[in-house]
Amino acid sequence: MRAFVSLARAMFKGFLRDRTSLFFTLFFPLFFIIIFGTVFSDQGAAKQKVELVGEVPLISSLPADARAGLDEVFQLSTGDDLGAAVESVRKGDLAAAVQQQGDTIEVHYSAADQVGSATVLGVLNSFIGQANIAATGSPPKYTLSQQTVEDASLKAIQYVTPGMIGYGIAIGATFGAAMTLITWRDKKLLRRLRLAPISTASVVGSRVVVSLLVALVQLVIFIGVASLPFLGLKLTGSWWMAVPLTLAGTLAFLSIGLFVGAIAKTAEGGAALANLITLPMAFLSGAFIPLEVAPGWIQGVAKVLPMGWLVTGLKDVMVRGQGPGAALLPIAILLAFSVVVGAIATRFFKWDKA
Amino acid sequence: MADTIVVTDLVKSYESKNAVDGVTFSVADGEFFGILGPNGAGKTTTLEMIEGLREPDSGSVSLLGMSPWPRNSKLLPRIGVQLQASAFFEQLTAREQLHTFVDLYGQSMARVDELLEMVGLQDKAGTRAEKLSGGQAQRLSIACSLVNDPEVVFLDEPTAALDPQARRNLWDVLRDINDRGKTVVLTTHYMDEAESLCDRVAIMDNGKILQLGPPAVLVRGLDAPVRISVEQAVLDADSARGLPGADQVEQDGSSTIITTRTPSPVLSALAERDALDGLQVRGATLEDVFLDLTGREYRA
Numbered sequence: 302m303r304a305f306v307s308l309a310r311a312m313f314k315g316f317l318r319d320r321t322s323l324f325f326t327l328f329f330p331l332f333f334i335i336i337f338g339t340v341f342s343d344q345g346a347a348k349q350k351v352e353l354v355g356e357v358p359l360i361s362s363l364p365a366d367a368r369a370g371l372d373e374v375f376q377l378s379t380g381d382d383l384g385a386a387v388e389s390v391r392k393g394d395l396a397a398a399v400q401q402q403g404d405t406i407e408v409h410y411s412a413a414d415q416v417g418s419a420t421v422l423g424v425l426n427s428f429i430g431q432a433n434i435a436a437t438g439s440p441p442k443y444t445l446s447q448q449t450v451e452d453a454s455l456k457a458i459q460y461v462t463p464g465m466i467g468y469g470i471a472i473g474a475t476f477g478a479a480m481t482l483i484t485w486r487d488k489k490l491l492r493r494l495r496l497a498p499i500s501t502a503s504v505v506g507s508r509v510v511v512s513l514l515v516a517l518v519q520l521v522i523f524i525g526v527a528s529l530p531f532l533g534l535k536l537t538g539s540w541w542m543a544v545p546l547t548l549a550g551t552l553a554f555l556s557i558g559l560f561v562g563a564i565a566k567t568a569e570g571g572a573a574l575a576n577l578i579t580l581p582m583a584f585l586s587g588a589f590i591p592l593e594v595a596p597g598w599i600q601g602v603a604k605v606l607p608m609g610w611l612v613t614g615l616k617d618v619m620v621r622g623q624g625p626g627a628a629l630l631p632i633a634i635l636l637a638f639s640v641v642v643g644a645i646a647t648r649f650f651k652w653d654k655a
Numbered sequence: 656m657a658d659t660i661v662v663t664d665l666v667k668s669y670e671s672k673n674a675v676d677g678v679t680f681s682v683a684d685g686e687f688f689g690i691l692g693p694n695g696a697g698k699t700t701t702l703e704m705i706e707g708l709r710e711p712d713s714g715s716v717s718l719l720g721m722s723p724w725p726r727n728s729k730l731l732p733r734i735g736v737q738l739q740a741s742a743f744f745e746q747l748t749a750r751e752q753l754h755t756f757v758d759l760y761g762q763s764m765a766r767v768d769e770l771l772e773m774v775g776l777q778d779k780a781g782t783r784a785e786k787l788s789g790g791q792a793q794r795l796s797i798a799c800s801l802v803n804d805p806e807v808v809f810l811d812e813p814t815a816a817l818d819p820q821a822r823r824n825l826w827d828v829l830r831d832i833n834d835r836g837k838t839v840v841l842t843t844h845y846m847d848e849a850e851s852l853c854d855r856v857a858i859m860d861n862g863k864i865l866q867l868g869p870p871a872v873l874v875r876g877l878d879a880p881v882r883i884s885v886e887q888a889v890l891d892a893d894s895a896r897g898l899p900g901a902d903q904v905e906q907d908g909s910s911t912i913i914t915t916r917t918p919s920p921v922l923s924a925l926a927e928r929d930a931l932d933g934l935q936v937r938g939a940t941l942e943d944v945f946l947d948l949t950g951r952e953y954r955a
């Protein structure tokens with residue numbers, strides 16, 4: 302037990318202190334989450350520019366949350382010169398100019414920009430309607446709750462996050478196991494350990510535990526960052542099933558890493574082989590591009606790849622609102638994969654270079 | 656009492672080549688034993704069969720009365736092995752390396768500081784293994800092989816690739832280990848190292864042991880001549896030829912070189928003539944033994 306803990310601690314420290322491994326397992330996927338999350342986050346229609354001419358109490362006295370709603374569709378500015386504002390509307394620089402005289406709201410719009418003016422008129426109409434109801438002092442009877450069907454799945458961060466978690470875990474586990482095996486063998490540390498009074502199970506077990514730990518750290522950090530307000534990941538009900546999925550996925554890629562480590566002779570060769578396996582797999586598994594928009598053959602291929610099951614499972618429970626049961630089949634397949642590939646890796650395992 | 660290591664007719668071949676070809680020797684308790692030979696002689700292969708890292712094709716090894724192959728977990732806590740100065744955990748400091756090995760051998764944490772002091776690495780305790788110099792890394796790897804206070808220590812070319820000063824510093828560490836009563840088996844391709852450290856040395860070439868014994872005995876057994884050189888200014892070649900016991904005299908630049916099998920009368924005659932300026936006496940070394948055994952110059 303002491304040997305096991307000690308080896309695990311040594312490996313974990315080694316991981317934390319190695320810039321390359323930290324970069325590829327943490328910062329690289331994180332970078333994608335942030336880039337894709339921010340670049341593609343603003344997919345809504347462009348805001349309409351509306352100028353308020355003089356005092357417009359209907360809008361300036363709106364409660365904060367209502368005002369925030371308005372700011373989402375309008376880019377509001379204020380001015381005093383109606384003539385100049387109307388001229389800007391004519392030129393298309395403004396979608397509308399709004400004036401209030403007593404209880405009447407006057408909107409100047411251009412018939413040339415039909416979409417813009419229709420949006421402005423529709424929004425203002427609904428505001429006036431709500432203001433009228435509010436003025437009667439009785440609560441509104443009907444409310445309209447809007448829900449787009451695609452809402453969740455269309456927002457980039459929603460599919461980028463599970464994809465990057467899947468990819469990050471895959472490279473973390475594959476490289477971690479492969480590099481430990483290769484460098485330890487290369488530096489004769491494996492043989493040194495073979496001469497220490499410890500069991501092989503301690504050596505393998507500590508590597509497995511460290512990989513699982515690293516994967517959980519990745520999961521927490523990736524979800525944590527993606528949930529920051531500027532990225533706005535919204536998790537659905539049984540997202541916690543991502544934890545067992547992550548663990549099963551780690552075991553699967555750990556076995557791939559052990560296999561790579563068993564057959565590769567040098568660290569460079571091992572890194573190349575690990576990339577050669579994980580990178581194309583990421584493209585074919587929906588980690589980088591959503592499977593929904595991928596050609597049919599890719600969707601088929603994803604069904605036989607461990608990363609495909611991992612990413613699909615993660616998406617189902619984290620963002621598609623599926624129940625916990627949706628993760629069971631992917632978990633079972635990932636575990637079966639680990640057993641088979643792990644057994645093959647054991648076959649090829651060598652203590653020594655020669 | 657039985658010998659600590661008994662190796663009998665050990666053979667190991669790779670493809671068609673015999674890396675180790677019928678090696679027999681034994682090492683007594685507390686002895687400092689050296690295996691000396693040029694690169695490719697079969698030293699490492701021999702050592703690894705004794706440690707239990709390789710299976711002999713034939714022959715037998717008894718280490719502390721037990722067989723090291725297959726992996727013998729009763730033996731492991733009693734031996735210490737230094738394989739190569741790079742056998743460290745990546746990114747860990749010297750102290751953390753030792754700490755980890757102390758854990759692996761179930762020893763007490765006090766060992767860490769003891770060992771750091773023993774190999775003189777106290778002020779490098781916080782340095783990562785990758786950043787240590789060659790000599791420091793060698794000392795750390797030797798410290799790692801001593802965590803379990805082993806009865807037998809195996810060192811494979813511990814001073815390879817070190818500068819002369821670092822080598823000599825390490826020799827002190829190795830003598831110290833042997834003085835603590837441990838049996839030490841060391842391989843080296845440095846003649847002077849074997850001569851200076853080992854109680855007995857086996858000279859190996861092409862997988863075979865050519866000669867085995869205490870270095871001084873091997874050299875004496877050669878009955879090789881001694882070369883005495885003095886400044887030509889105090890003794891020219893002609894007068895040198897007249898000295899008692901001078902077998903052969905040469906002129907080399909500003910020196911007169913006398914070759915003799917009986918150095919005592921030559922030296923006293925030189926002293927009488929007050930001709931000792933720039934005196935150098937060079938006796939035979941293990942290098943001459945190797946030359947004598949193989950008919951070729953020793954080149955590590």
Ligand SMILES: Nc1ncnc2c1ncn2[C@@H]1O[C@H](COP(=O)(O)OP(=O)(O)O)[C@@H](O)[C@H]1O
Nearest residue numbers: 655669674692693694695696697698699700701
């Ligand atoms: N694993 C191996 N496979 C093939 N040949 C080997 C292997 N290990 C050593 N040899 C060969 O056996 C011979 C002895 O090697 P070694 O024991 O390492 O010599 P030394 O340690 O004296 O330099 C060398 O010719 C070497 O090339």
Ligand SMILES: [Mg+2]
Nearest residue numbers: 698699700812
């Ligand atoms: Mg060697």
